[in-house]
Amino acid sequence: MSDVTSPSPSDAHARPTPLELRRISPAEIEIAWSDGATLRYRAALLRDKCPCATCRERRRGEQEKRDSAAGERPLKLPVLSAAEAKPLAIERVRPVGHYAYNIALSDGHDSGIFPLELLREIGQHGP
Numbered sequence: 001m002s003d004v005t006s007p008s009p010s011d012a013h014a015r016p017t018p019l020e021l022r023r024i025s026p027a028e029i030e031i032a033w034s035d036g037a038t039l040r041y042r043a044a045l046l047r048d049k050c051p052c053a054t055c056r057e058r059r060r061g062e063q064e065k066r067d068s069a070a071g072e073r074p075l076k077l078p079v080l081s082a083a084e085a086k087p088l089a090i091e092r093v094r095p096v097g098h099y100a101y102n103i104a105l106s107d108g109h110d111s112g113i114f115p116l117e118l119l120r121e122i123g124q125h126g127p
């Protein structure tokens with residue numbers, strides 16, 4: 001048996017894994033990946049991409065609002081709750097098995113499970 005004859009692009013070996021997780025500031029973490037990439041994650045970005053049910057619902061609601069408001073757009077400032085108006089911080093990062101991180105944010109969002117694949121996708125290269 002040779003590896004060449006069995007193409008499996010989703011092979012676990014091809015998937016980069018986090019080697020190190022560092023906190024850069026209250027609102028930013030950095031992950032060093034096994035393939036050499038170092039990517040950064042801001043609290044606001046994580047909040048925006050949070051895959052938890054609450055955030056998916058919220059994003060869907062906003063999308064529907066945008067869709068139905070197309071054409072007639074009232075000029076209104078978005079109303080921020082007290083929690084949203086505070087600068088968002090990353091409170092806790094906890095590994096979930098070998099495939100995801102549970103990331104808790106300072107606005108009370110602590111149920112977001114971020115699969116490694118998603119983190120790879122949304123990470124931003126540092127300066």
Ligand SMILES: [Zn+2]
Binds near residue numbers: 052055056109112
């Ligand atoms: Zn969420």
